[in-house]
Amino acid sequence: MKKILFINPIHTDIFNHEFKKMLNNSKLQDTSVDVVSLENGKGPCHLQYHSYEAMVMPKIIQRVREAEEENYDAVIIGCFYDTALRASREISRKMVVAAPAESSLHIASTLGETISIIVSEKKCIPEMRENVRKYGFGERVVSFKSVDLKVHEFQKDLQETKRRILQASKEAIEKDGADIIVLGCTAEFGTYDEIQQELGIPVIDSGLAAFKYAEFLIEIKDKMNWTHSKLIGYQSPPEEEVQSFGILMQK
Template structure:
């Protein structure tokens, strides 16, 4: 009997559109394994028209949508769910209601991968505004002693894809400082909208460069494989305890309305140019 495909959801906690969805569908197509089906999804219009969540107040507003999306994805039978924001917004909250589905996010996934490739890594971020929160997140994930520093390029989330040449120049400049002045041995791009730049930065600087959207997707995929092959499911003991179904139903708000806005499906048998050429 043919084994059913792994099902991974990559969820962007913003209001998706055709251009946004195409970027991440191409990312998934080029990097997923054969036999993995990926759904690229986003917030429904009822949760607001956010194009980024750079501010904590914006994060607070979309957290409900992330929790509802994770719960809906688990009910649809997804093996893993990746939250597409480097703040790892609502990571622990979404895990509580995800059942046996794996939940991960770009910062925790990128740090795990960077730590497996180097002793010290730097994180290139868009704006100085982000550093305080991201530093706390990296420390929470246990990588305080591996962190060489944060290097901002003064670009907002919506600006990374506007001028690729200028974005690339700024990323390389920041990465050079991290590597040559602070001795970082690997780099993480600290925004999912930096997708598509890691290979050129890596080529120019000679160290591993982690694209966080790819990291989140691949970490989700790997965890789903381990769950299927080894039976390693998420814990629901102690700090990982889930709320009861009875109480969630009584409180309301967890299952109301649409959980997703746009959705693009990358089939299990579909591969992009990078994968077909491999």
């Protein structure tokens, strides 16, 4: 049994239902998945801006921590910035943590050789490029393509969204030499399949990628006990300090 929590780290649950349906369609038999967003109340409904990412970080940490107490085997942080990934792995003691950019890029660089990432707006590129390089894929990612749609516009007119992603992908193939496409925002969900058929090359939906990668991480933890190294960067803080600093109460 693989119990997974997919966190949409935003203050709206409008994507959760569709996400859950999508993930359930793609899961291993013994996987159960829940999709949550951050608790209601005011807060960012998307993370396009880095100050919005900053605002939701404590809530991510607390939700990750709660997930561990609720016996989840894995959590997924559902944003292509991989917001608070290192901190989430650190606060987890037993759970594994996956995130869209990291998972998609590992998959894409096994399946293809030159990757193009289709993003919502130019604004996203600098931080994403830093992540790409940090993960080791700086030479493989040959371009970022903006489709000039805000995060909440992707699902408004899905045909237009697909049209723009398709066009950007074709440019990436012809001008940048890409042989695989990564959708650089989890809100681009519901589009990869049709575009993939049209292009004839893999188109990686990053939310799905993170979900399947989370299953994989649980599997290798269960079978071989391979999990996040707790020696240096992912070493968890001392429990007493966590308590005394009130990490878990701040909501």
